[in-house]
Amino acid sequence: MNRNDGAEGEPAIDVRGLVKTFGAFTAVRDLDLRVEPGRVHGFLGPNGAGKSTTIRVLLGLYRATAGRVRVLGGDPAADAARINRHVSYVPGEVRLWPHLTGGQVLDALAGLRGARDAAAERRLAGDFALDVRKPVHAYSKGNRQKVALVAAFAAPTRLLVLDEPTSGLDPLMEEVFRRHVRDAAAAGRTVLLSSHLLAEVEELCEAVSIIKDGRPVEAGRLADMRHLAASRVTARLDAGRAPAVLARLRALIPDAGGTGGDVNLSVPRRDVAAVLGLLAEAGADDITCTPARLEDLFLRHYRVAAR
Numbered sequence: 001m002n003r004n005d006g007a008e009g010e011p012a013i014d015v016r017g018l019v020k021t022f023g024a025f026t027a028v029r030d031l032d033l034r035v036e037p038g039r040v041h042g043f044l045g046p047n048g049a050g051k052s053t054t055i056r057v058l059l060g061l062y063r064a065t066a067g068r069v070r071v072l073g074g075d076p077a078a079d080a081a082r083i084n085r086h087v088s089y090v091p092g093e094v095r096l097w098p099h100l101t102g103g104q105v106l107d108a109l110a111g112l113r114g115a116r117d118a119a120a121e122r123r124l125a126g127d128f129a130l131d132v133r134k135p136v137h138a139y140s141k142g143n144r145q146k147v148a149l150v151a152a153f154a155a156p157t158r159l160l161v162l163d164e165p166t167s168g169l170d171p172l173m174e175e176v177f178r179r180h181v182r183d184a185a186a187a188g189r190t191v192l193l194s195s196h197l198l199a200e201v202e203e204l205c206e207a208v209s210i211i212k213d214g215r216p217v218e219a220g221r222l223a224d225m226r227h228l229a230a231s232r233v234t235a236r237l238d239a240g241r242a243p244a245v246l247a248r249l250r251a252l253i254p255d256a257g258g259t260g261g262d263v264n265l266s267v268p269r270r271d272v273a274a275v276l277g278l279l280a281e282a283g284a285d286d287i288t289c290t291p292a293r294l295e296d297l298f299l300r301h302y303r304v305a306a307r
C-alpha cells in the first residue's frame, strides 16, 4: 500500500453505522467516524463511552458486529496485517517485554513492522529524554509510554492511533508530545487522538467526534463548534431598573435571570453584541464578557452522560 492506494481524497478512517456487542451488552451502536487524511481528529467521551472498543475495531483486534469500517482504504477485519504496517498505535496502558531494554523493545517493534527510521528514533528518544539502555521493568508508567510514543512517531506510518497516550506524561513531556503531533500532521500524517485532556484536544485537533454510551453525540470541526458555543456575560444593574432590563434581555435570551441587580448570562455568539449594547444602554456596571470555551461544550456532553 502506498500513498496513492485507495480513492483520491478518501478519508483515512471511514466508519459507518458501527455496532459492537459483547454478548448481550452493546458497547458501540450506530457510530459514524470520518477522519480526513492529514488531520488531527479528537475522539472524546466519558469513561466507558466506547472509544477504546472502536479503536480496537479499527486495528482489527475486534470484529465489528455490524457496520462498514475502512482504514486507509482497507477493511481491518480482512486485512489487518497489511493495513497495520501503515498504522502506529499507542494504548493508554503500555505493556512491553519486561526483560528487554527500551532500545531492544524499539528493535523488536521495528522488526515486527518490517520498516524503520533509526535516526528518527534516536532524535525522538532524545526529545522525550528516554534512556533506552534501561530495562523495561525499571521504567515508570510514563517511561513505558515514551517507548511506545518514540516507536509510533518514528515509524514510517501514515496513521497514528493514540488512545489516551499522555496519561503518564509530566507537563514538559506532554508539550514534547504536542509538538510531535503537530509535526506529524504537518508531514501529512493522520492522527486519531483519544484523550480526556480537553485543553490538549482543543490545541491539537481540527475536528472532533464525541461519543457517550457508545453513540455519537457530536462531530465536526472545532471552529464550527466554537461558533455554536455560548459566551458568558455578567454585569451589575441598578436593582430598581433590573426587572425592566431583564424583561428586554429575555427577548434575546429567554432564560435570562438575575438576583438583585446581578446578571449572569449564557449568550450565543450571534447575540453578544446586542446583549452588551443593551446592558451598556441600561447603565450597567462591571460588564464582563468571557468568550466561549470548548471545554464548556465538551463538559456539557460529559455531564449529560453522567445523569
Ligand SMILES: Nc1ncnc2c1ncn2[C@@H]1O[C@H](COP(=O)(O)OP(=O)(O)OP(=O)(O)O)[C@@H](O)[C@H]1O
Binding pocket: 022, 025, 027, 045, 046, 047, 048, 049, 050, 051, 052, 053, 054
Ligand atoms: N472485552 C469486553 N467485554 C465486555 N465488555 C467490554 C469489553 N471491552 C469493553 N467493554 C465494555 O464496553 C464499554 C466501552 O468500553 P471502552 O473501553 O471502549 O470505553 P472508553 O470510552 O475507551 O472508556 P475510557 O475512557 O474509560 O477508557 C464499557 O462499558 C466496557 O465495560
